[in-house]
Amino acid sequence: MSDVSSVFSARLKIARLRKGITQMQLGVLAQIDEYSASARINQYERGKHLPDFNTAERLAAVLEVPAAYFYTRDDALAALLLAWSALTPEGRARLLVLAETLGETPGDKAAEG
Amino acid sequence: MSDVSSVFSARLKIARLRKGITQMQLGVLAQIDEYSASARINQYERGKHLPDFNTAERLAAVLEVPAAYFYTRDDALAALLLAWSALTPEGRARLLVLAETLGETPGDKAAEG
DNA sequence: CTTAATACTAAGGATTCTTTAGTTCATGGT
């Protein structure tokens, strides 16, 4: 994971397996031509190639993760992105407020709670 | 912003201007050769080309945003990523717990607070 | 052992990016 394109490949594989579909199924659902879907998804998961951003967004939509998840090296941030994608619009709004609140007066115990 | 590579370009420009540096300065700080730094950053900001992920990560480091920020179409999620990058490790840990808590029992008022 | 499904790969044509060598735009000085 410390190397280059393995961030994308590792996240993609985790998300696909979580969804329980094959490489080919993922590719076809993401509107890749059926004759190249398998090869392309495999190349992405093996870190041989990276897709363009349009394709990444379609893969993300199929796998129900934010596209940004594929570009996140930090595991904690990746977990946050997965949590985000599971939230309702209301939950997202609340989380955003919380995030910005946590950032203010970072060490001021008196202002907390 | 609805179009293809304008997600990356718009986020990059916003982050650079927030930092108050020129296109050339950004490129040089991100270890791009000084003779091509200006042209490349301009091409990224105009949506003419996209950098590889290594370059994107160096740009993100200079601009103090998560690399994932450049790949986020949703403005609310982009704001969350900026807030995340401003948090301490402790703040990040707390936010992640909150995000996962918000996801459980989404509509159960009795279990809240 | 055969078959079928899935995963995986090499290689070349197709596409995209980087470099180079500039031009354009904006601002300030004289």
Add this chain to the structure above:
DNA sequence: ACCATGAACTAAAGAATCCTTAGTATTAAG
């Protein structure tokens, strides 16, 4: 107004990367 400077921007060709094709492993079931 004119010029100089810094910053933004661009075209084009060489360099790099990806997509398609065709096919080979691998695995599991019968």
